[in-house]
Amino acid sequence: MLRLDGIHRSFGDRLVLDDVGFSVERGKLTGFVGGNGAGKTTTMRIILGVLSADSGTITLDGNPLGDHERRAFGYMPEERGLYPKMHVLDQIAYLARLHGYDRRSATERARDLLEKLGLGERLDSPVDDLSLGNQQRAQIAAALVHDPEVLILDEPFSGLDPMAVDVVLGVLSEHAAKGAPVLFSSHQLDVVERLCDDVVVIAGGKIRASGEKEALRQQYAAPRYEIASGGDMGWLRTEPGVQVVEFDGGYALFDADEATAQRVLRAALDAAPVTQFAPVRPRLAEIFRDIVTDEQRHDETTTTPKETVR
Amino acid sequence: MSRRTPMLPTTPSSTTSTRPAIPGTAQATLMVAEREIFSQLRTKSFIVSTIVMLALVLGGIILSSVLGDRIGGGDTQVAVVPETAAVIADVEGLEAVEAADADAARALVESEEVSAALLPDTSADNPLGVVVVGLDSAPDSVLSALAVTPPVELLEEADTSEGVRYLVSLLFGAVFLFAASSFGGQIAQNTVQEKQSRIVEILLSTVPPRALLAGKILGNTVLAVGQIAAIAAVAVLGLVLTGQDELLGLVGAPVAWFVLFFLVGFILLAALFASAASLVSRIEDTGSVLMPVIMLVMIPYFAVIFFNDNDLVLTIMSYVPFSAAVGMPVRLFLGTAEWWEPLLSLVILAGSALLVTAIGARIYSRSVLRTGRRVTLSEALSKAS
Numbered sequence: 001m002l003r004l005d006g007i008h009r010s011f012g013d014r015l016v017l018d019d020v021g022f023s024v025e026r027g028k029l030t031g032f033v034g035g036n037g038a039g040k041t042t043t044m045r046i047i048l049g050v051l052s053a054d055s056g057t058i059t060l061d062g063n064p065l066g067d068h069e070r071r072a073f074g075y076m077p078e079e080r081g082l083y084p085k086m087h088v089l090d091q092i093a094y095l096a097r098l099h100g101y102d103r104r105s106a107t108e109r110a111r112d113l114l115e116k117l118g119l120g121e122r123l124d125s126p127v128d129d130l131s132l133g134n135q136q137r138a139q140i141a142a143a144l145v146h147d148p149e150v151l152i153l154d155e156p157f158s159g160l161d162p163m164a165v166d167v168v169l170g171v172l173s174e175h176a177a178k179g180a181p182v183l184f185s186s187h188q189l190d191v192v193e194r195l196c197d198d199v200v201v202i203a204g205g206k207i208r209a210s211g212e213k214e215a216l217r218q219q220y221a222a223p224r225y226e227i228a229s230g231g232d233m234g235w236l237r238t239e240p241g242v243q244v245v246e247f248d249g250g251y252a253l254f255d256a257d258e259a260t261a262q263r264v265l266r267a268a269l270d271a272a273p274v275t276q277f278a279p280v281r282p283r284l285a286e287i288f289r290d291i292v293t294d295e296q297r298h299d300e301t302t303t304t305p306k307e308t309v310r
Numbered sequence: 311m312s313r314r315t316p317m318l319p320t321t322p323s324s325t326t327s328t329r330p331a332i333p334g335t336a337q338a339t340l341m342v343a344e345r346e347i348f349s350q351l352r353t354k355s356f357i358v359s360t361i362v363m364l365a366l367v368l369g370g371i372i373l374s375s376v377l378g379d380r381i382g383g384g385d386t387q388v389a390v391v392p393e394t395a396a397v398i399a400d401v402e403g404l405e406a407v408e409a410a411d412a413d414a415a416r417a418l419v420e421s422e423e424v425s426a427a428l429l430p431d432t433s434a435d436n437p438l439g440v441v442v443v444g445l446d447s448a449p450d451s452v453l454s455a456l457a458v459t460p461p462v463e464l465l466e467e468a469d470t471s472e473g474v475r476y477l478v479s480l481l482f483g484a485v486f487l488f489a490a491s492s493f494g495g496q497i498a499q500n501t502v503q504e505k506q507s508r509i510v511e512i513l514l515s516t517v518p519p520r521a522l523l524a525g526k527i528l529g530n531t532v533l534a535v536g537q538i539a540a541i542a543a544v545a546v547l548g549l550v551l552t553g554q555d556e557l558l559g560l561v562g563a564p565v566a567w568f569v570l571f572f573l574v575g576f577i578l579l580a581a582l583f584a585s586a587a588s589l590v591s592r593i594e595d596t597g598s599v600l601m602p603v604i605m606l607v608m609i610p611y612f613a614v615i616f617f618n619d620n621d622l623v624l625t626i627m628s629y630v631p632f633s634a635a636v637g638m639p640v641r642l643f644l645g646t647a648e649w650w651e652p653l654l655s656l657v658i659l660a661g662s663a664l665l666v667t668a669i670g671a672r673i674y675s676r677s678v679l680r681t682g683r684r685v686t687l688s689e690a691l692s693k694a695s
Contacts, residue, residue: 048515050679067518071332075515081508086349097341098516100330142512147329 001025002047002065002150002181007056009042015205016042020056022200022210024150024181029172031192032185034202035292040185041078043202044152047183048075060150071099074148078155078185080139082127088114089123092141099146106145113141118167133164140168144175151175153184157191169195189285189292199284203291213284220287222255224280227264231272239264253280335524338517342525347533350496359492360537364544371548388452389415389427394440397428397456404452419445426452478561479618479640482568485541486636487611489572491604493534494579497526498587498603501678502596505588510678519675527580527667535573542569564643567652571635574656578631578663579607581670588678589685599684610636621646629655631662 002024009017017039024030034040045051047058049070058065082091089110096106114123117137122130127138136159143153151172157165176182186192192199193213200210209216224245227233233252237244241260246253250272256264261279268274333341350356388398389409398404407424409415415427426449431441442452504510513522542565549558586599610633617623618640627637628647634655641647669691677685 045511045679048511050511050514068332071516072329073515075512077508077511079508081504081510081512083349083509084503084507085353094341094345095512095516098333098338098513100333102330149329 001061002183003059004043004047005057005059007043007046007058008054009046009051010054017046017053018205020202020205020207022207024183025198026179026181027176028182028198029176029196030181030183030198030200031196032183032200032202033187033189033192033288033292034185035187038202038292039205040187040202041154044075044078044154044183044185047152048073069149072146072149074143074146074151074153076139076143076153076156080135082135082138082142084128085126087124087126088119088130088138088141091127092138092145095142096145101146109145109147110141113145114138117141117171118164132159133161136160137164137168140171144171148175149180151180151182151184153182155186156184157186157188157195187292189288190283193284201288201291208291209288217281217284217287221282223257223261224253224255224282225261225264226253226276226278226280227251227268227274228276229268229272229274231268233268235267235271236264239267333517335518335521338521339524339528342517342522343529343532346500346526346529350530350533360540363488363537364540367541368544368548371545371554372552375548375552375554386426386449386452387424389418389424391415391429393430394428397440404456416443419443425449428452475644476615476618478564478643479614479636482564482636482639483611483614485538485568486572487607489534489538490576490579490607493530493537493576494583494603494607495600497530497580498583498596498600499593500526501584501587501674502590502593505591505678506593514679519678520671522678523581523584523671523674526584527577530580531573531576534576535569538569538572542566561643564639567642568635568639571638571652571656571659574659574663575631575635578659578666579603581663581667582606585670585673585677585690588674589687589690591680591684595684606632609633613637614640629658631659634659 003021004023005021007017007020008015020039020043032040032043042051046053047065049065049067060069063069086094089107092110092114093103093106096109097103101109111123114120114137117140119130119134119137119141122134127135130138136156140153140156143151153172156168156172160168172182172184184196197213198211199213199216201208209220211219227236229250231250233247233250236242236252236254237247239260241256242264243255244252245255254264265274265277268277387405387407390398390406391409391411391414395406395408398406407418409418409427412427412429415429418424419427422445425444427443429441429443431439442449442456444452504513510522545565546558546562549555582603583600586603587596589599590596610627613623613627613633614636617627624637624641624644624646627633628641628651630637638647638652638655642652673687673690677690
């Protein structure tokens with residue numbers, strides 16, 4: 001398990017990471033979600049050791065992370081980078097050699113991986129000549145070629161077509177299944193929710209939530225209900241303790257605590273036949289939408305708990 | 311390796327057991343250097359420019375030799391018979407063409423295959439005992455070569471002529487400027503390209519920054535020195551092929567020193583180029599940071615052209631690390647340097663190269679990951695990253 005605790009980092013006098021702490025379990029895909037500038041890339045660079053933290057600790061299975069352990073990590077940076085003129089196969093094999101593989105097995109590994117990622121036809125093309133999607137695949141190969149013990153990927157799915165997403169997801173899941181902690185970032189909550197097991201939400205340099213996907217939904221979702229009735233539900237708007245989210249004649253979606261919801265149901269039954277009444281569990285994308293998409297407003301209207309959940 | 315955290319017992323351990331040992335800094339440096347070398351050897355521009363340059367050097371030497379023969383005469387062919395062969399055997403500027411007898415020798419002159427013939431003359435009024443046979447005019451070159459001149463004693467050794475002095479200085483300066491700026495520029499460009507494309511983040515998550523910088527310097531130094539050595543070898547070859555061995559004796563040692571000085575001097579410049587380039591994030595911004603370094607490379611070139619007749623300036627140049635690679639070989643060629651001077655200068659150069667590389671490594675490791683606006687020198691040197 002990869003674990004971060006109390007990570008702080010400032011650039012000049014701007015605090016970009018404020019007490020960041022979360023863990024990435026072995027065998028799971030963990031999604032790291034946040035808006036632009038939330039601190040995802042900084043956090044990942046610190047995990048990789050290409051940037052140092054002002055304070056805080058990172059451990060792998062309880063042992064402090066040193067340069068030596070980090071060499072076995074696989075990393076895909078946010079801004080894609082490979083040598084533009086170098087041939088794809090040479091390039092990936094070169095990276096494998098830097099990780100200690102001899103020339104022959106490095107080339108073999110690179111070839112196998114690139115073929116698996118669907119680049120078998122383009123092994124001898126310069127990276128420059130590849131389409132953006134294929135460059136992305138080559139980039140993923142660069143992160144995976146040494147069979148990393150921990151995988152850190154910054155926005156691996158951005159710019160991929162749906163088929164490539166599946167291919168990449170398959171390769172990542174395979175690594176997770178072998179027991180490697182896999183952390184990938186995204187600014188798209190729905191992508192993370194669809195693909196990963198655990199979620200870490202970061203905003204303004206602080207971790208807002210982290211943990212198993214379903215647990216987070218239960219924990220952070222405001223109790224929300226849906227009701228459909230034969231009569232008009234307009235009266236619901238003036239009901240104390242009820243926050244109407246959506247309204248359309250006899251249909252309403254509203255937030256309320258459980259007792260209030262039961263009271264609403266009874267009142268509705270008294271007024272007209274109720275055809276539907278059910279609690280609604282919103283998707284994570286809806287729960288954290290405000291946090292993830294809006295960096296400015298969350299400071300004024302913070303409603304989600306600030307404490308870290310693990 | 312043993313310090314690596316073991317996998318969870320429940321998971322298959324195949325991934326860890328097959329992973330090889332992480333290469334050390336030296337090994338990583340060699341691999342980085344290898345990539346630098348091969349990626350440049352594969353570019354068309356490198357191959358073409360190298361071939362063109364070598365061809366120019368060889369062509370220049372051959373051309374000057376051929377032109378020199380046309381203008382200056384070279385060896386004049388003279389037909390001899392066995393009795394007269396000994397007369398011109400040791401005469402410089404004449405080449406003997408053996409003929410069976412006097413008639414055969416005259417025939418060679420008539421067919422213009424030789425400039426003249428040297429035949430025995432037994433008549434009493436000829437104290438030399440030989441006669442020179444020409445076609446339609448007295449063959450002056452043969453006559454002057456055969457003329458007996460008394461030995462001459464000079465009270466002062468002649469200075470190297472102004473023209474040769476200028477030419478040799480210019481050549482050392484130009485080769486230095488060309489090689490240092492083209493390979494230095496290549497290092498700078500690679501550094502910024504790695505930074506701009508962010509592959510540097512992948513590389514640095516694998517190898518230490520020092521290995522990356524050292525590999526870059528090593529690779530390009532090998533290429534640069536290789537090219538310089540190839541030029542020197544082709545020049546030597548050209549001189550030998552065209553029979554200008556005596557010139558070789560004059561420039562041979564200075565050229566060897568030049569290669570040695572260039573090797574150490576280029577390491578210094580390479581560290582400067584790489585660390586300067588690591589301050590910026592985009593190719594477009596390299597101009598401003600490289601300007602001071604390029605000035606340093608150009609100074610020796612212009613100084614040696616303008617001051618090649620000023621011994622004081624040359625002496626200073628031959629000790630200043632940035633210009634020693636040009637200044638010292640020129641002084642050696644002119645014969646104005648004592649035997650220990652190149653050694654002392656080389657020690658100074660090596661010392662400053664070590665110092666600059668250490669500072670360069672510091673700047674490089676601190677700024678290579680910082681993107682966005684240009685990193686100032688004071689930030690790179692002082693602030694802990």
